[in-house]
Amino acid sequence: MHRPTLEDVARAAGVSRATVSRVVRGDVGTATRTIERVERAVRELGYVPNSAARVLASGRPNTIAIVVPEPDERIFSDPFFGLATSGVSERISGTDMQLVMAFAPTSGRPTATIQFLLAGGVAGVIVMSHHRSDGLTRAALELPLPTVFLGAPLLNGDSEPARAHVVDTDNEHGGRIAGDRLAEVGVRNPATITGPMDMHAAVARLDGWREAMGQAGLSFSTFEGDFTEESGRLGVATLLDRDPGIDGIFAASDLMAVGAFKELERRGITPGREVRLIGFDDFAAADALGLTTVRNPAVDLGRQAVAMLTELITTGEAEESRVLPVELVVRETA
Amino acid sequence: MHRPTLEDVARAAGVSRATVSRVVRGDVGTATRTIERVERAVRELGYVPNSAARVLASGRPNTIAIVVPEPDERIFSDPFFGLATSGVSERISGTDMQLVMAFAPTSGRPTATIQFLLAGGVAGVIVMSHHRSDGLTRAALELPLPTVFLGAPLLNGDSEPARAHVVDTDNEHGGRIAGDRLAEVGVRNPATITGPMDMHAAVARLDGWREAMGQAGLSFSTFEGDFTEESGRLGVATLLDRDPGIDGIFAASDLMAVGAFKELERRGITPGREVRLIGFDDFAAADALGLTTVRNPAVDLGRQAVAMLTELITTGEAEESRVLPVELVVRETA
Known part of the structure; x- marks a missing residue:
């Protein structure tokens, strides 16, 4: 089949090549009626602009794919996800690469996702928000x-992350400094609300926390949350019902800390006074609530992932793991 | 080049075909050491699982692409986006189609995006969150x-949406019932904080509102926001500084209404008492604040977009436009 050219569009629309070119580029200043005529001709002929056609013909993969689990309320309501993605986007924007996000099923083998990734257009992959239980980690x-x-990948049955190229937060140190801080401000009966134990970030934060507690000679109670606000609320309710004497809580994400904060207030307890509270992430909500928290460099994780991936694409190798530092942000709650 | 087979992997790993197959499917219950051996062989040989290879060979496009502007804080912090996407995902999940989100530049011609969409794997496209000013609308x-x-697409220089297959909210009726409600509860000096005027949703909500005001014989003041919380805050500050007698506000999105709510409270004004307030969307935040609002069926918009797209893909035609109804949700603020 003859591929329609700019000339074909100009002829069909009854305008000059320059006009077609202007309309196709999206330049302003062309009369609406002319734009409509050109657009109709473009549609009817199925014209593909030349610049795109040229790159198409070259066949070089130009896509960077972020792979995430299927979207539910969690993935878009957790600011970490948006911040890390904007870090990736910032570094890809303005290059000739195209950023896409591919959604993988949360269970079973992600056949369609793999098919998409291997179809030829994808130059590199960034895997985000993976759980041990999903087939995605193994497939990736x-x-x-x-x-x-x-974030380091965990495989079923393993407690140590699999070998892979990883950009991660120093989660263990984060848990450690949260525990140190609670001990330092005089907490004697601490508890922690952890993330889901099928994510390495949750395991590592708990490891660091446990170490701090051991050093301070404190025992603690635990509730396993899932990084959502609701699980933070439920965590406080469960922990305080079991032991009303708890005087300090480390919630391993800010969303959970927000839920914990609200549930404490609902029970007439002032966070920071009767019960100290520390979160993890340092999202906008932490600042708004006066929440002491561990700063998680989410945007920078996205940027560094692009840097590592670019190195892999261009040279075929890169350091195995890059771990970004965390720091404690002290506010009112601890 | 010889394409590595399951047998090649089994031989290299020194295990049976059945074991390789189990590991590749991600089944549990295989010893960790065995899994590692198989995975090493898979990596070293560059083995692609058969199911994926079969579909690859068939060459049928299996990707549905949601096209959105490049992610910044706005796109992920606006719940509308996540809800509409989860509606799309819900309908594609479990089929053999792959859902991806392609990020297009917010200005200029989206050449890399078009190249991605036309590279052959994409069966259909859903365009979300487009503005008149981006090259994306014209390209799409x-x-x-x-x-x-x-949401109906606007082109530069046009006030009427371009002809296209569209799933939309009845934005005009939404603006209308918000205006009717404020008039009904006795507001005499109303104002509206609109969305960005390069988005059709914002224009249509204002049209409906204007109609209601005309019918009630009320004049009103206007502030153009951009659907963010900050612009709602700024809107109230600007409007009340100009005219402290304003007694009713329609903020054309819940995020803007939240900003408006906070700025009213900061000025010692109780929303719903001295100043009535109505939002648009009915996100979780509206319920939490007791905000009267217009319910925008975001998840259902996503579902209906998939239904229309599926019809287009399979039969080549579909109705041009599907408009989903809105309703007023009355709470404390109006």
Whole structure:
């Protein structure tokens, strides 16, 4: 089939090549009626602009894919996800690469996702927000494509992360400094609300916390949350019903800390006075509530993932793991 | 080049075909050491699982692409976006289609995005959150692919939406019932904080509101926001500084209404008493604040967009436009 050209569109629309070119580029200042005529001709002929056609013909993969689990309320309501993605986008924007996000099923083998990634257009992959239980982690580890994990990948049955190219937060140190701080401000009966234990970030934060508690000679109670606000609320309710004497809580994400904060207030307890509270992330909500928290460099994780991936794509190798530092942000609650 | 087979992997790993198959499927219950051996062989040989290879060979496009502007804080912090996407995902999940989100530049011609969409794997496109000013709208209208707009597309210089397949909220009626309600509860000196005037949703909500005001014989003042919380705050500050007698505000999105709510409280004004307030969307925040609002069926918009797109892909045609009804949700603020 003859591929329609700019000339074909100009002829069909009864305008000059320059006019077609202007309309196709999206330049302002062309009369609406002319734009409409050109657009109709473009549609009817199925014209593909030349610049796109040229790159198409070259066949070089130009897509960077962020792979995430299927969206539910959690993935878009957790600011971490948006911040890390904007860090990736910032570094890809303005290059000739196209950023896409591919949604993988939360259970079973992600056949359609793998098919998409291997179809030829994808130059590199960033895997985000993966859980041990999803088939995605294993599938992503097998990919014959440059792949970077944002957060260390756990496989079923393993407690240590699988070997992979990883950009991660120093989660263990984060848990450690949260525990140190609570001990330092005089907490004697602490508790922690952890993230889901099938995510390495949750395991590592708990490891660091446990170490701090051991050093301070404190025992603690635990509630396993899932990084959502609701699980933070439920965590406080469960922990305080079990032991009303709890005087300090480390919630391993800010969303959970917000839920914990609200549930404490609902019970007439002032966070920071009767019960000290520390979160993890340092989202806008933490500042608004006066929440002491551990700063998680989410945007920078996204940027660093692009840097590592670019290195993998261009040279075929990169350091195995890059760990970004955290710091304690002290506000009113601890 | 010889494409590595399951047998090649089994031989290299020194295990049976059945074991390789189990590991590749992600089944549990295989010893960790065995899994590692198989995975090493898979990586070293660049083995692609058969199911994926089969579909790859068939070459049938299996990707549905949601096209959105590049992510900044706005796109992920606006719940509308996440809700509409989860509606799309819900309908695609469990089929053999792959859902991806492609990020387009917010200005200039989206060449890399078009290249991605036309590279052959994409069966259909859903365009979300488009503005008149971005090159994306024009480019998406030209696509020789089944395309559905979530929200009517505006082109530069036009006040009427371009012809396209569209799923939309009845924005005009929403503005209308918000205006009717404020008039009904006795507001005499109303104002509106609109969305950005380069989005059709904002224009239509203002049209409906203007009609209600005309019918009630009320004049009103206007502030153009951009659907963010900060612009709602700024809107109230600007409007009340100009005219402290304002007694009713329609903020054309819940995020703006939240900003308006906070700025009213900061000025010692109780929303719903001295100043009535109505939002648009009915997100969780509206319920939490007792905000009267217009319910925007975001999840259902996503579902309906998939239904229309599926019709376009399978039959080549579909109704041009589907408009979903809105309703007023009365709470404390009006």
